[in-house]
Amino acid sequence: MSFIQLNNLTKYFHDSSNPAVTALNLDIQKGEIISLLGPSGCGKTTTLRMIAGFEHPNKGEIHIDGKEVFSETHSLPPEKRGIGMVFQDYALFPHMTILKNVMFGLNKWSARQKKQRAKEVLELVGLEGYEKRYPTQLSGGQQQRVALARALAPNPHVVLMDEPFSNLDAGLREKMRFDVTNILRKANTTAIIVTHDQKDAFAVSDRVVVMKDGVIQQIAAPKEMYRCPKNCFVAQFVGKTNLLTGRMDDDLMNIHTHIGKVTLPEQWQERLETVKLSIRPEGCHLTDQGAFCGEVVRVTYGGEYQELYVRLHNEPNLSKEPMLIYAPIDQDVEIGTI
Ligand code: ADP
Numbered sequence: 558m559s560f561i562q563l564n565n566l567t568k569y570f571h572d573s574s575n576p577a578v579t580a581l582n583l584d585i586q587k588g589e590i591i592s593l594l595g596p597s598g599c600g601k602t603t604t605l606r607m608i609a610g611f612e613h614p615n616k617g618e619i620h621i622d623g624k625e626v627f628s629e630t631h632s633l634p635p636e637k638r639g640i641g642m643v644f645q646d647y648a649l650f651p652h653m654t655i656l657k658n659v660m661f662g663l664n665k666w667s668a669r670q671k672k673q674r675a676k677e678v679l680e681l682v683g684l685e686g687y688e689k690r691y692p693t694q695l696s697g698g699q700q701q702r703v704a705l706a707r708a709l710a711p712n713p714h715v716v717l718m719d720e721p722f723s724n725l726d727a728g729l730r731e732k733m734r735f736d737v738t739n740i741l742r743k744a745n746t747t748a749i750i751v752t753h754d755q756k757d758a759f760a761v762s763d764r765v766v767v768m769k770d771g772v773i774q775q776i777a778a779p780k781e782m783y784r785c786p787k788n789c790f791v792a793q794f795v796g797k798t799n800l801l802t803g804r805m806d807d808d809l810m811n812i813h814t815h816i817g818k819v820t821l822p823e824q825w826q827e828r829l830e831t832v833k834l835s836i837r838p839e840g841c842h843l844t845d846q847g848a849f850c851g852e853v854v855r856v857t858y859g860g861e862y863q864e865l866y867v868r869l870h871n872e873p874n875l876s877k878e879p880m881l882i883y884a885p886i887d888q889d890v891e892i893g894t895i
């Protein structure tokens with residue numbers, strides 16, 4: 558049995574005819590870090606709140622560490638589920654010191670044990686020496702580490718984090734992705750992280766769950782998700798891509814598209830009439846002897862690479878988007894290059 562099992566979870570809110578989450582199934586192993594990834598309103602927070610016990614599903618079951626915490630006839634209250642929650646705004650108590658904030662969730666422990674455990678987790682998150690400060694005397698990244706320390710202090714079965722990086726600026730965000738993953742790994746904790754940002758999800762998790770309109774689209778490790786997206790939504794949501802519609806040949810190798818014939822790297826397994834091809838921008842190269850000819854209509858300097866928008870010559874329909882291609886920064890490209 559998996560460490561966390563979500564079976565057929567469905568949630569309707571009274572004022573909406575569409576469910577916020579529909580028949581969601583997910584198995585999570587002990588020690589795994591999972592991201593729920595999807596656009597705003599797709600049901601990520603609702604899923605997290607159902608696991609935490611703040612929201613009751615209309616259908617389904619939740620098991621954590623072999624124990625049924627929710628079914629249609631039974632619901633364990635949030636404080637008995639063994640969950641550590643890190644809220645988007647950190648929810649630290651401003652009038653309490655860092656030490657008191659972290660000790661707060663340990664109410665059944667003796668005063669000595671509380672203090673010892675709080676010091677232990679503050680050390681784990683790299684904040685030893687900050688015990689006597691108040692939240693306002695810390696940076697955003699430090700406040701987040703306090704919130705994580707407070708969630709980890711009671712040794713929860715699972716840590717839930719809702720949009721943990723969204724209040725941080727770009728540089729700090731990258732550092733915190735690294736820090737949070739390190740802390741969770743060191744604590745050997747199972748974690749579910751909600752984010753709408755593909756880079757967050759890919760950087761921190763073992764597996765990513767992409768959701769749309771309350772429905773899981775794909776569950777996969779980041780690399781597999783990027784290389785083998787299950788549908789057009791996933792292909793476009795995780796990274797940039799060029800989507801082409803085509804017809805498959807009997808050989809299951811060649812796809813006829815509006816820009817011409819595209820040969821697949823390996824034979825497809827089944828005959829499909831109409832197909833969608835997702836071609837990543839880094840999968841195309843600008844050379845003088847390629848399979849397609851075109852004109853560069855726009856060049857954007859991306860720092861690590863150049864983004865080229867190329868209108869292919871055998872593309873008769875000018876309303877269609879030009880192809881996006883990444884070129885190395887040192888490649889000489891000018892608008893109009895053919
Ligand atoms: P996400 O976290 O992915 O942005 P949410 O889980 O917050 O999405 O919301 C999913 C859907 O459920 C949205 O359509 C949202 O408007 C709706 N919703 C969320 N919470 C409530 C609520 N308390 N009452 C009514 N509708 C809600």
Ligand code: MG
Binds near residue numbers: 601602603
């Ligand atoms: Mg949300």
